[in-house]
Amino acid sequence: MTHLYTKMSIDIQGTFVSQKINKVRWIPEDYAETKCFLTGSWDDEVNLITVWTFESVNEDEEVEYPRALTKYPVDDDVTQIKFTEKNKIAVSISNGDVKILEISAYDKQTPLKEIFSWKSLHNYGNTKCSATSLDTYEGDIASIGEDGNVNILSGRRGEVNRTIKGADSCSLHSICYLKHTEVITGNIRGHIKIWDLRSEVDKPAASFLLAGDELAATCIINHPTQPHIVLAGSESGSVAIWDLRMNTFPTSLLSAHTGGVTEMQFHPENPQKLLTCAVSGELWDWNMETITKSTKGPDNQLVWMPLQDKNTMMINSLMPSFHQALNSLDCEKGRILCGADNEAVYLIKNLKY
């Protein structure tokens, strides 16, 4: 695969924060440029969800550095952070808890306020078990855990709407809402299942394998404008693309990163652009145009072509030679935030989109 290190004026700025960062999220602003962001740490004695703001040290200096505004300690690793509403986040924690926290709309320094908390939502009976991830959809939350259960929670009323017990006999590691009534999950063996939440029985509507290598599906997302296009990242570093209308075999299975894919995101402003980061310390910017543009289907719909020649993929590497895992990314316009295992947060500016 070609890596074009184009000489764009990409600007990388790292800040060491003394904790391995598992998740980073920009805090959206309505009428101003986003300045604040959240991080969730993992694998430390005390893990924290921290609210940061970018600030210049001296007034005349242009470079801005993150400064911690408030810290919220959690009992174990933060495994996922997603917004349910503009100023509310759903957090899954590796002790099995799922929480909804509120960020003050007026003063970001105010400590995060717990709105709802589901203690040991995921568990092995009396023993703890990790809540591995969650996804949100219009205030609803779907959480998964190593117990193989899927919980559908109402973020407004704080209730557990439904539990799919034993949705998987192995641990689940990734989840994504396809629509309000449908979620897709991936387990530690790369087994992908689609669940119709309207169905009474706890049986998947469809199931298929990510790849033959029995490695975990570490993240799943769908295309923002074509929700039937689903992408899954694997522990092996490959990325699979499905067109759910066609069949259950991936249209393309790209061996991409050299280490497990940790997070994928379509650029919020330009859905032709995909960003991925990996355990191998790579941060890539994919141009997906080559896949979508190629043909139109019989009913004049866009058809995602199977990639024959992977060399046609346009991929830019945004992070030069990085030796530790990149765990998370969040993109907002031309700026990408990245959280890494070398206990640092990176801000990449001037991304073209």
Add this chain to the structure above:
Amino acid sequence: MNITTFSNNNVRGDDSSPIIRAKTFNIPEKCFNKGVGCAWRSGNKFSIYPRSQTVSKTPKNDVENKILNIRHEIVLFHPILRKLVNESNGTYLSLQKLVDSSKNNDNHVELLKLSRQYRSIIRVCIENLQEALNDAKDGSDMINLQSYITIFYSVECIWHLCEILYIDKIPGDIVLPYLLEWVRFHFPCHEQTAAQLLEACERGSEDHDDYWDTVIGMVVQGRVDVARALLKLNSLSETNEFKLVDNSLRSMPVYSIYGGISTGEFTVTWKHWQAECRAKVTSRVLASQPKLELIMRLIIGEYSAFESIRSTYTSWFDMLGGYVMFTAPWSRTHELSAAASACAGMGSMPSGSRLDRTLRALLEGDMHQVIHEIQHITDNGWFATHLSDILYHCGKLKVLDKHQNNVTQRLRDSLILEYGTLIMEHKSLWSVGLSYLASCPPEGLCRAHLLLERIPINTHAKAMRVVAEANKYGLLEVGEGVWRVLSGRHSAAGRDGAALSAAVRGGAAGRAGRCAGAALRHYCRTGCLPAPDLLLTAGPALLIDDTLLFLGKYCEFHRMYKNKEFRKAAQLLISLITSKIAPDFFWETLLLDALPLLESDEAMFTADDTYDMMLCLELRAQNFNREKAELLRLALLRNLARTALAEKPEESTQ
């Protein structure tokens, strides 16, 4: 806890002076009175426990028995210093990569860049510590931060000199300008006063208390221009004495490698200039101005002049630059030791501090002593490790042992191994430590293997990360171990699916077989198969163990049966029976599964199949419940009766 120190007979190397290395801790707890046991835990932790436990019938007394976990305080695990650990790890790894990729090339420019990077990391760290100190409120915190700052100041100072002397390639090896820069940077005495005076630019500045100290300080730092500018501010600057000194300072020849003259030529000019200055001093024209005379004596390199001002400085390094400048400005790197010992010998104060000894050793080129000294800095070996590594790669570290063997690489490796092991102890920093260990094969990898196996694993995410890191360095057995343990944990808790998937991941055939056996037993008891989703989708993974393969196929049989594909199901069943891979306890279930198929309206099994089943039944009759065996025999016979007849005509026609 009371702490007392005593000396023990630890003898260091060749000299036999005992060094105090032991501390005694008095533990007040009663339970330790009768004798104490001690056991090492992972890393630098150990536990002590009462050797003779007071076992009593009343449970109340149990409270007295305590186990104390004791660990060494690691300063590098302080949040601010963790940044240093992580950031320097990046530089360290780039250095290893650079050295690997350019084995034979001259890469001193890159190495110099990396050395500067290390220094800037230390500077950032000092800055962070300073900030934290300004915000600190707690007394003990402040003391700690202050001591960290002191440590890293001296670390940076030593590193900088080391960089000048050993890492940088100085043109012509004329070290003076670099040395002066170093002195100015680390011992900026009088600089502020000089700046203030020059900014004010008032005549008669000699009224300032520090005026003369500043002028002399500037001369000693080799900043002749500044000294001259300051002299101009003196109200007497128009007098002959001042003009004379100014003239002498102005006419001082300065050597530059690119100046187009040879060192020999320069030496002649310089000696000539100094002789002129000396003549002025001896003519006593400056007798009325003792301070000006002192300046002149300094610039002719008079030892007693330097000695007379030694007391105004806290250390001898302040004067080193000036001393070299006015005695032998053409000095090369290896010629500095004479100047160093001259400066260090000034005054009556013995140079006792660690920084003193280290810098002396550095200027004398005694790298063994340098490393020895910096190992005693209480930064948990961060400095010794990184400095010796970069010096080693520059080819500047040569250390010989008692028998004149070259032990440089062993020294470097042992420092890195120690540091890596220490860092790996930390819950979050383990991957950093691992990267150090991995850069020192083969011993580092062996250590990494042992330590990785002992990392507590609570979640699958952590397991995957540990295994990925281990695989990165080729430690595939670690992954197998991790998944095997997880599999064991899951199967003990009765989570068959998770146990199976972990076992298959770890490639643990035996473990997978046992899990499959457990699943089959579970089926015999409850009549439902665990983890069908896993078994139906597991492809080649099933092949690692017979029992697992059997379980997978048996699961498929159930699926076919449920989907009413009876003929296919029957075929699969017969192949399962004839392959004889079913565990003994399962035979009864397996053969009884044939019962409904035998009794179906349409014959599902051929006569041959029936014979096979009969054989299996009779061979294992002792495992069977008598009643069930009878039932089976009957069904088999009836099936044989109809199939034998149905198949007969075909056979006869052949």
